[in-house]
Amino acid sequence: MKKLLLILTLFLTVGLAVTAQDDGDDKKTPGGKVEALKIAYITQKLNLSPEEAQKFWPIYNKYAAELRKVRVDGRLNKETEIEIEEKLLAIRKKYNGEFTKALSPEKVNAFFKAEKDFGTVLQKELLERRQQKLENRKNNNH
Structure with a gap:
């Protein structure tokens, strides 16, 4: 029963996150x-219990929305990278306390590490895909 609740919570959370990103603009789909x-990725790394997931994901959704807003506003206002990073760090510090209401300090730390690691994994995957496309094009031209 607990696994079913966790799976249902994850599907709902993923659905909400994707829906929140999708405002009908096809350009938003890859971000979703x-x-x-x-x-x-984060779910797998944190191994959340159903109770933790139920508390964590609504906080995460607010956190992600604030980060997104700072990034978009920073680009629109032509802020420097340092200014944007300072704002992002302030949000992370703010939510560190919020996340500890749902998770142990160890899991909160693991979350921030998993979030950072995901960026690295994503960059590596994108680089590998680009290289594969270039190799395919090169092979098709010969």
Whole structure:
């Protein structure tokens, strides 16, 4: 029963995250897919109980929305990278306390590490895909 609740919670969370990103603009779809992959990656790394997941994901959704807003506003306002990073760090510090209401300090730390690791994994995957495309093009031209 607990596994069923966890799976249901994850599907709902992923659905909400993707829906929140999808405002009918097809350009947003890849971001929604990446967010869904990120949620799955974090879920796997944190090994959340159903109770933890139920508390954690609503906080995470607010956190992700604030990060997104800072990034978008920073680009629109032509802020420097340092200014944007300072704002992002302030949000992370703020939510560190919020996340500890749902998770142990160890899991909160694991979350921030998993979030960072996901970026690295994503970059590696994108680089490998680009290289594969270039190799395929090169092979097709010969």
